[in-house]
Amino acid sequence: MSDRLILITNDDGIDSPGIKKLAGIAVSYGDVYVVAPDSERSGMSHSFTYKTDISAWEYDIGVQGVKAFASDGTPCDCVRIGALGLLPRKPDVVLAGINAGYNISSDIQYSATVGSVLEAAFQGIHAIAFSKGVGQTDNDTVVDEYIDGILSGLIDSKLDYNQAWNVNFPLCTKEECKGIMRDCRISMDAFYKDVYDKRFEDGRFYLKIRQGRDWEASEGTDLYAVINNYISIGTVTNIK
Numbered sequence: 001m002s003d004r005l006i007l008i009t010n011d012d013g014i015d016s017p018g019i020k021k022l023a024g025i026a027v028s029y030g031d032v033y034v035v036a037p038d039s040e041r042s043g044m045s046h047s048f049t050y051k052t053d054i055s056a057w058e059y060d061i062g063v064q065g066v067k068a069f070a071s072d073g074t075p076c077d078c079v080r081i082g083a084l085g086l087l088p089r090k091p092d093v094v095l096a097g098i099n100a101g102y103n104i105s106s107d108i109q110y111s112a113t114v115g116s117v118l119e120a121a122f123q124g125i126h127a128i129a130f131s132k133g134v135g136q137t138d139n140d141t142v143v144d145e146y147i148d149g150i151l152s153g154l155i156d157s158k159l160d161y162n163q164a165w166n167v168n169f170p171l172c173t174k175e176e177c178k179g180i181m182r183d184c185r186i187s188m189d190a191f192y193k194d195v196y197d198k199r200f201e202d203g204r205f206y207l208k209i210r211q212g213r214d215w216e217a218s219e220g221t222d223l224y225a226v227i228n229n230y231i232s233i234g235t236v237t238n239i240k
Contacts, residue, residue: 004030004155007091007120009078010099011041011112014059014070018098021140022130023063025148026095029155033091034061034068035082041074042101046115048076056081075116083123093155094120097130098143102168104131104222105187108236117164118238127164128154129236133171133226141174146231150180154233162238170226177229184234187221 006026010019014036026032035056054077059070069086071078075096083090096116103111113129120127128151132143146169154165170177193212198205217223225232 002030004093005087005089005091006030006032006093006095007079007082007087007125008032008034008095009036009075009082009116010097011037011075011116012100013037013040014061014068016100018100018130018132020061020063021143022095022098022147023061023066023068025151027063027065028148029151030092032063032066033082033087034059034066035071035078035086036068037075037078038070038072041112046076046118047074047112048080048119049073054081056086075112076119079116079119079123083120083125090123091125094125094127095130095151096127098147098169099129099131100134102131102133102226103129103166104168104226104232105217108166108186114164114166114236117166118162118236121159121162121164122238124161126155126158129164129166130169131167132169135171139173142169142172142177142231145174145177146180150231150233159235163235166222166232166234166236168222168226168232170229170231172229177231179230180233181225181230182233184222184225184232185220186234186236187217187223 054073056071099113117127196207222232
């Protein structure tokens with residue numbers, strides 16, 4: 001067993017299947033701690049709590065050899081309280097995911113999965129985010145086939161300060177997957193086509209998002225990779 005200390009978090013909540021799968025794989029690479037939100041915190045980007053207390057409590061996620069804590073904080077909070085307070089020392093690596101839904105293109109701006117690894121990078125900790133496509137044909141065969149090899153290759157592949165790895169698994173079977181596309185750029189193509197439905201009631205406007213996506217992308221980008229059934233591996237960078 002390596003003396004590597006690993007912290008895992010997510011934005012889907014501590015009971016999500018993705019974090020349990022990731023923790024179960026990570027135990028082969030070191031001493032694993034999980035600090036994750038007690039419920040879903042998607043779309044919270046890099047937000048963190050600084051005017052009120054953050055609570056955390058021990059939580060059994062059912063993965064042998066893993067010590068876990070649930071928290072009422074954001075994913076960014078979970079990295080901070082884990083790395084700076086709950087763990088016996090600062091972790092060597094932070095893993096986030098496996099997120100249910102891609103973190104690609106302009107979605108990275110909103111993603112709390114990506115926000116959590118960028119917080120780790122800001123703290124000087126090597127970090128990797130994992131996400132997968134979801135839909136009616138959703139299955140984990142691509143994840144199961146490739147994730148161990150990808151983690152093995154990236155866990156010691158240190159990046160520049162303020163950078164983190166970002167991995168996305170396509171929405172297809174392992175037979176349909178064409179392999180890994182590395183060094184993917186973040187797609188700057190217009191991905192979001194959102195509109196808001198509006199109603200007026202009791203003196204207020206109520207607005208609810210109706211999501212739209214443009215599934216076309218430039219070659220060599222993360223979005224292009226997953227559209228074409230490749231695993232996307234690229235990097236994300238904090239503001240410098």
